Amino acid sequence: MEPVDIVLTKETFExxxxxxxxxxxxxxxxxxxTITELADGLGLAKSTVxxxxxxxxxxxxxxxxxxxxxxxxxxLTPEGRALLQPHGSARIRIILTAGLASLAGGVVAxxxxxxxxxxxxPVPPIAGGGGLPVxxxxxxxxxxxxxxxxxxxxxxxAYACARRRGASPRTRGSRDLYR
Numbered sequence: 336m337e338p339v340d341i342v343l344t345k346e347t348f349e350x351x352x353x354x355x356x357x358x359x360x361x362x363x364x365x366x367x368x369t370i371t372e373l374a375d376g377l378g379l380a381k382s383t384v385x386x387x388x389x390x391x392x393x394x395x396x397x398x399x400x401x402x403x404x405x406x407x408x409x410x411l412t413p414e415g416r417a418l419l420q421p422h423g424s425a426r427i428r429i430i431l432t433a434g435l436a437s438l439a440g441g442v443v444a445x446x447x448x449x450x451x452x453x454x455x456x457p458v459p460p461i462a463g464g465g466g467l468p469v470x471x472x473x474x475x476x477x478x479x480x481x482x483x484x485x486x487x488x489x490x491x492x493a494y495a496c497a498r499r500r501g502a503s504p505r506t507r508g509s510r511d512l513y514r
Contacts, residue, residue, distance in 0.1 A: 346394060347394050347396075350390050350391060350393075350394040350396070351394075351418075353387065353390075355377065355379070355383075355387055356387050356390060356391055358377060359373060359377070359384070359387055359388065359391065359397075360391065360396065360397070360411065360415060360418070360419060361419070362376060362377075363397060363409060363410060363411045363415070364411060364416070364419045364420070367400060367408040367409060367410035368408065368409060369406050369407065369408055369409070370384050370385055370388065370407070370409070373388075373409070388409055391415070395412055395414050395415075396411065396412060396414055396415035396418060397409055397410070397411060397412060397415055398410060398411075398412050426498075427495050427498050427499050430491055430494060430495040430498070431491070431492060431495040431496075433491055434487075434488045434489070434490070434491025434492035434494075434495060435488065435492065436488070437484050437485070437487045437488030437491060438484070438485055438488025438489060438492065439488070440481075440484045440488070441480075441481045441482065441483070441484030441485025441486070441487075441488055442481070442485060443481070444477055444478070444480050444481025444484060445478060445481035445482065445485065446481075447473065447477060447481075448473045448475075448477045448478040448481060451473030451477075
């Protein structure tokens, strides 16, 4: 199945603002269902569930499947499925972006540590003697944070690259972002 891009409009957000409609979408994500099944599962009247399904259908997220039998089943459209299960590549892009940002932050922190000016500050005099000048530079915490950020960035980038290489073209678009 080819990944579907979903366009979120003001109307779509209004439809998705209902907790009941979100629950209906999640139930239909598991399998197609009749109004009776949905109403029983939600503890609502069939007319109420029908109203919610109509709003979801108008938004293009749900469709009725009348296969010539006595029951009408409702199922997610490709757009509804894409809403609940975004492209796997989106997850990889998010991880890759976080990795690059972390790596960049780490490099900047290490560079700031290495280029910080060193000042000589005398140690306060000890009773009976004078103090020697002690170099004072950037805090070592900056170096530790920079190294940690760089390592985390490299790990995230390696993970994103491994996930990208490991995903076949058939399954790339079907990975669940909310695992």
